[in-house]
Amino acid sequence: MRFRSIRYYVKEAFKSIKRNSLMSLACIITVASCIFIVSLSYCLAANINYILKQVENELSVAVYLDDEISADEVTQLYNTLRELPYVESVEYTTPQEILEKFGEKMGGTEFTESFGGDNPMPRTLTVYVTGAEYTNEVIDSIRILSNRGIEKIRDDADISGTFTAINKVVNVICVLIIAILAVISVVLITNTIKLTVNSRKNEINIMKYVGATDWFIRGPFVVEGILIGLIGAIIPLIIFYLSYGALLEAASKVPLIMDLVELLSAASVFVVLSPVSILMGVLLGVLGSVTSIRRHLKV
């Protein structure tokens, strides 16, 4: 393919978009909506995954100790737990530390002081597990190991299960939405370019008789598809970038949300989203144009 041919394709593609401006606009809007929803779905799925990872990292098994065991026994238990398989680390927390932490969330020193000298919190060994899926195994190991000195074992397995289920559902819904919208986009682009092709049937016919290759004839239509796809991808990306930035800023002003979870930064979302959206737009455009011109090349 020669440079002057590419120049010719681009020139013809722009002319064609201008000639069928209304239909091209409809096409761009469809691709843009498709890519916007794809972006939204991706962003949702990516953030849920990210939150899940955070929760997973925080997943722990709390081993509440009873008052009867001595400090030496606690140290011994601490060392034993650390040696267990799938255990990442073990952290010892005194009743005072637990109460202070709890108090911070509940309203500061007033809350802590309301207990007087009587601290109801137990001494706790927090066992961090290497992965959510190993939580039950670790709990079983602790139970087999010893019941002495252990008042209660509490874990976050339920939370993890819920998050995994939500994530799966969101992923399936996202894939479905993306597939449906992709089909709609291809159909619309195909129709738009069909209009262009029909209005230039005569020209294509002459090109065929003069000896133009199929790729030379396809060229302007493919470029038209690429242009529609590109514009259709860039517009939602800009809108999405601005709205995501605004969302992050709004979330940062609500301390409760930021304490509980951290959302993905705009940069880490767009480093994936931009190339994927642009590629998707271009592919949709090319697919639409190649489909619509196929019939006319058989002369």
Added chain:
Amino acid sequence: MILLQKCSKLLTVFTGRKIVLINVNSVTKIYENGSKGVKDISIDIEKGEFVFIVGTSGSGKSTLIRLMLKEMDPSEGEITVAGRDITKLTQKEIPYYRRQLGVVFQDFRLLPNKTVYENVAFAMRVVERGGRDIRRAVPSVLAMVGLQRKSKAYPNQLSGGEQQRTALARAIVNGPPILLADEPTGNLDPDTAWEIMELLEEINLRGTTVVIATHAKEIVDQMQKRVITLKNGSLVRDIQEGGYSDEI
């Protein structure tokens, strides 16, 4: 160029060697609806010949031209052009085959939104010829068909004859060895039709093999060229120098 053509003809006469450029061998074309376009036709067309294919409507003239254009394939038989069986060409090879042909139609088939110059240049552009080539070839071919002053006019500003001249210029601008014309004078008045035929003859004298499907009796009678007569899809007459048969 004319001198070269004459030399080539003289050489052929002296050596007695004839180069068959188009060979139609036992070709039958049956359309999808069952009607027969042409029936068992065999023709040899030599390099540099000027051939009329005549017959009434539905006699198979256009079918034969369309078969030579590789617009469709014969149901039986083969067509060899410059030694190559075109029925065996792949989809990818067809454009390169068509670059050896110039085509002219009854309805001109010009692009209305392009000027005379652009219409002719378009034929060069789509076969990826360079700008310098285009700027050199188009004015010279427009001068040959007598349209140098109309190069900036649009088709709707031209007479029928001028439109067909533009189509002729477009057909020959890439220098094809063969020119196929399907009823090139069908939409023209007698005087203009003559001008077009004279142009076609001049193109032939410059070395291009010209094959014309027509039912312009007067012109065929007067030009005394090779005439192939078709009737109901069959070849009924093939004479080297003759007129339009009265029997058809």
